[in-house]
Amino acid sequence: MFGYVKINKMDLTFREYEHYRGYYCGLCKYLKNNHGEISRLTLNYDITFLILVLTSLYRPKPIIIEEGCITNPFKKKKKIINEVTEYAASMNVLLAYYKLEDNVNDEKRIKDIIAYNAYKSKLKFAYEKYPDKAEFIKSQLEELNRLENEKNINIDMVSNTFGNLMGEIFVYKNDEYEQQLRNIGFNIGKYIYLLDAYEDLDKDYEKGRYNPFIEYIDKKEELKTRVDKLISISLGLLAQNIDSLNLRVNRNIIDNIVYSGVYLRYKNILDKGCEGNV
Numbered sequence: 001m002f003g004y005v006k007i008n009k010m011d012l013t014f015r016e017y018e019h020y021r022g023y024y025c026g027l028c029k030y031l032k033n034n035h036g037e038i039s040r041l042t043l044n045y046d047i048t049f050l051i052l053v054l055t056s057l058y059r060p061k062p063i064i065i066e067e068g069c070i071t072n073p074f075k076k077k078k079k080i081i082n083e084v085t086e087y088a089a090s091m092n093v094l095l096a097y098y099k100l101e102d103n104v105n106d107e108k109r110i111k112d113i114i115a116y117n118a119y120k121s122k123l124k125f126a127y128e129k130y131p132d133k134a135e136f137i138k139s140q141l142e143e144l145n146r147l148e149n150e151k152n153i154n155i156d157m158v159s160n161t162f163g164n165l166m167g168e169i170f171v172y173k174n175d176e177y178e179q180q181l182r183n184i185g186f187n188i189g190k191y192i193y194l195l196d197a198y199e200d201l202d203k204d205y206e207k208g209r210y211n212p213f214i215e216y217i218d219k220k221e222e223l224k225t226r227v228d229k230l231i232s233i234s235l236g237l238l239a240q241n242i243d244s245l246n247l248r249v250n251r252n253i254i255d256n257i258v259y260s261g262v263y264l265r266y267k268n269i270l271d272k273g274c275e276g277n278v
Contacts, residue, residue: 005046008260022080024048030089042096054084056249090126140165148210163189187238
């Protein structure tokens with residue numbers, strides 16, 4: 001359900017792109033060093049956006065490293081790590097663990113069971129540091145699972161549940177920025193859920209799995225119009241709350257994601273239709 005919050009690389013300068021990759025690679029390095037090699041398999045761009053926003057707002061002191069990595073050990077790449085990286089890595093681990101737990105309870109696929117058992121030992125550090133966040137993430141995924149088991153097709157209800165989960169993750173501190181950050185996370189989460197459900201509709205229908213848009217299986221154009229409207233609203237609210245923070249650091253990169261990268265990502269998926277029509 002992740003990977004929908006990306007940059008538009010063509011509209012970034014080389015320096016901006018290198019900086020953006022620095023946060024992504026820094027998260028990858030932190031996950032490996034503190035949560036084990038397997039945690040890197042869950043690395044995603046959506047959590048990198050969390051690091052960008054929180055770093056731009058709170059401006060923690062960075063540690064910048066240049067070194068090779070497993071994908072290209074001979075070419076040095078910038079890796080940026082700060083206290084927000086630690087928080088984001090823990091949220092990444094918690095999300096991955098509870099999602100795997102949900103998959104194991106629901107579908108019982110062998111690959112999920114193997115990953116879940118391997119991930120169990122990686123949960124302790126993140127849970128002990130952020131127990132309230134961990135319990136909230138778990139409770140929202142359980143609520144989402146309940147709605148899905150009931151085959152609930154109230155798209156606002158189900159997407160808002162995932163929005164609430166992401167809203168809590170974006171709240172780094174209980175301070176004057178709490179509500180704006182919660183709104184940013186909520187609308188990111190709602191966007192992710194809507195687009196994921198839209199993109200997976202045909203595949204879910206063929207496999208007899210739950211999808212909140214199942215009633216639109218033979219009304220694709222009507223669904224496309226509805227999803228376009230719902231996502232446009234969420235992205236508009238996301239942009240409003242980003243603007244209200246009056247960010248200075250990394251602003252061009254954040255604007256690139258909010259106004260270009262995310263827009264192109266969802267428009268491309270809507271234009272090509274659901275997977276079964278590609």
